[in-house]
Amino acid sequence: MASVDVPVALLGYGTVGAAVNRLIAEGADEIERATGHRLRVVRALVRDADKERGFAADGGVLTTDFREIVADESIAVVAEVMGGVEPTGDYVLELLRAGKPVVSANKQLLARRSADLFAAASAGGVQLRFEASVCAAIPVIKVLRESLVVTNVHRLLGIVNGTTNFILTRMEAGASYGEALAEAQRLGYAEADPTEDVSGADAAAKMAILATVAFGSRVELGDVSYEGIEGIRPEHVAGAREQDAVIRLVGAATLAGDAVDVRVGPVLVDRHHPLAAVEGAFNAVTIEGDAIREITMAGPGAGGIETASAVVADMVSVLGTTGTGFLQNDAVWRRLDRLPPGDLPCSYYVRIEVSDRPGALAHVAERFADEQVSIAQLSQHLTNGSAELDVVTHTAPAGRVEAALAAIGRLDDVRSKPEALRVISERGI
Numbered sequence: 001m002a003s004v005d006v007p008v009a010l011l012g013y014g015t016v017g018a019a020v021n022r023l024i025a026e027g028a029d030e031i032e033r034a035t036g037h038r039l040r041v042v043r044a045l046v047r048d049a050d051k052e053r054g055f056a057a058d059g060g061v062l063t064t065d066f067r068e069i070v071a072d073e074s075i076a077v078v079a080e081v082m083g084g085v086e087p088t089g090d091y092v093l094e095l096l097r098a099g100k101p102v103v104s105a106n107k108q109l110l111a112r113r114s115a116d117l118f119a120a121a122s123a124g125g126v127q128l129r130f131e132a133s134v135c136a137a138i139p140v141i142k143v144l145r146e147s148l149v150v151t152n153v154h155r156l157l158g159i160v161n162g163t164t165n166f167i168l169t170r171m172e173a174g175a176s177y178g179e180a181l182a183e184a185q186r187l188g189y190a191e192a193d194p195t196e197d198v199s200g201a202d203a204a205a206k207m208a209i210l211a212t213v214a215f216g217s218r219v220e221l222g223d224v225s226y227e228g229i230e231g232i233r234p235e236h237v238a239g240a241r242e243q244d245a246v247i248r249l250v251g252a253a254t255l256a257g258d259a260v261d262v263r264v265g266p267v268l269v270d271r272h273h274p275l276a277a278v279e280g281a282f283n284a285v286t287i288e289g290d291a292i293r294e295i296t297m298a299g300p301g302a303g304g305i306e307t308a309s310a311v312v313a314d315m316v317s318v319l320g321t322t323g324t325g326f327l328q329n330d331a332v333w334r335r336l337d338r339l340p341p342g343d344l345p346c347s348y349y350v351r352i353e354v355s356d357r358p359g360a361l362a363h364v365a366e367r368f369a370d371e372q373v374s375i376a377q378l379s380q381h382l383t384n385g386s387a388e389l390d391v392v393t394h395t396a397p398a399g400r401v402e403a404a405l406a407a408i409g410r411l412d413d414v415r416s417k418p419e420a421l422r423v424i425s426e427r428g429i
């Protein structure tokens, strides 16, 4: 049987867009062998069609007119690799409503407007795929949507930001936060303005997308609470090491009954947990479900070619599963309550600086007991006149631990605000 010639289009021809065109051109024979389709980029939307490009497009492909793409009936699938929320969102909606399947690498768009986009895809009877929006080349969305459909996924833990993971692993090797950030910037892992990464905002957008897919619901960026790694100091890293743990910026999406909690923050990860082994700029996601117990996938979470490989794979999947198919049943979804933040059960690692006076330890322990938070481990370090307590709690509702910490912070014996990190451990502490 003759192979099918498939005209495709790109919105954007930057780092990722040019890499998509390159993979399609250089991998044309491979794609054809696997699918019987020969993809050809016929249009790519840009702001400046005369700019020099890393991988040149064929003459006449670059255009500054979106209408040329939406009106071209021959285009079978469009890859959105231009980024931003506007006008990108309106373009994608228009394409979907016009019956064109879209694949997107855009976490900000998906995390903010997924409900509108899914509705438009369902109404248009076409697929919307977005593997590259989270963890670049790691096929986590596909696994959640297709492979684990009857698994009842109830928790998902992710290291979904390579910049912060690089900084934290450099701090483990002895660097200060400032030194590690400067090194990340020098190596191109961090932007000149690293706020989006180090504040946890980038990871929050990715976790909103993962929670949406994992729990078959709609979770948007505003539903995700997040904090960053700016406050992590070498003392925290050393404290973690004493607990045989490492500090990682972890996104956690938890389904508790009919309520969902999604948050991002620095946590202590037990050395034996698979996420503790994720070093440098790599990403990883651990999926916990009834039938599978636990699956962890790790790999490169960014980069033009890595992201482009996921974009091309999505385009090929669209072509291989025409129409809405069973993959795009976005008409059926459930509404989940938001779990009150104080109800989430967690174990905590807490550092408390107290005066080296009799009774100080007992007062701290009493405040935990008042909130029915039991202590799993406690160690004390003395330094002239003061003592540092390292406490690991058993699992308790976050609100009760916060109440105990507030009460501890008010004790005369306590010298500074107690610092707490959630703990991820398989040892049951």
Ligand SMILES: NC(=O)c1ccc[n+]([C@@H]2O[C@H](COP(=O)([O-])OP(=O)(O)OC[C@H]3O[C@@H](n4cnc5c(N)ncnc54)[C@H](OP(=O)(O)O)[C@@H]3O)[C@@H](O)[C@H]2O)c1
Binding pocket: 011, 012, 013, 014, 015, 016, 017, 045, 046, 047, 048, 049, 051, 080, 081, 082, 083, 084, 087, 105, 106, 107, 132, 133, 136, 301, 302, 303, 304, 307
């Ligand atoms: N780079 C990565 O490692 C990576 C990883 C994962 C996900 N992503 C996502 O992939 C997407 C693209 O990233 P990128 O790094 O390839 O960005 P980029 O290099 O800045 O490329 C953006 C492209 O979109 C075009 N564009 C932007 N706004 C436009 C507008 N209003 N009208 C017409 N064209 C417009 C630009 O045109 P001009 O070239 O004419 O300016 C450029 O070709 C983003 O959503 C990003 O978050 C990137």
